Amino acid sequence: MLINIEDMAAKHNFRKLTIWNEGIELAKETYATTKIFPKSETYGLSNQMQRCAVSVPSNIAEGTAKSSDKHFLQYLETALGSAFEWETQLIISYEIGYISEETFTHLETKIQKIQGMLTRFMESLSNH
Secondary structure, X not given: OOOOHHHHXXXXXXXXXXXXXXXXXXXXXXXXXHOOOOHHHOOOHHHHHHHHHHHHHHHHHHXXXXXXXXXXXXXXXXXXXXXXXXXXXXXHHHHOOOOOHHHHXXXXXXXXXXXXXXXXXXXXXXXX
């Protein structure tokens, strides 16, 4: 069976997915936030948070290229895992005093929104 690439691209255009756009915003805010971390964290917590933040929209985008919802779901699960990992790193950053309570609350709200959106999106794909 031949697969029409245009049909696949039309199925899930990652640039039009709100969840992908939210992930991009998270990545941008992560880089801005980790700039204030101590230099000793350059290859530690800063790098780990950045990698997780980039992983969220990257996995969403990569999943859109898959030919089935089942395969797309695997990438969304990875994105969700990265979101939970990132939230844990956010908590650590706050508890060791790298970020303010205001920043923590703002970013915690953002990541929990993304986690909810990913979960609902995965449920909608599973129900097809």
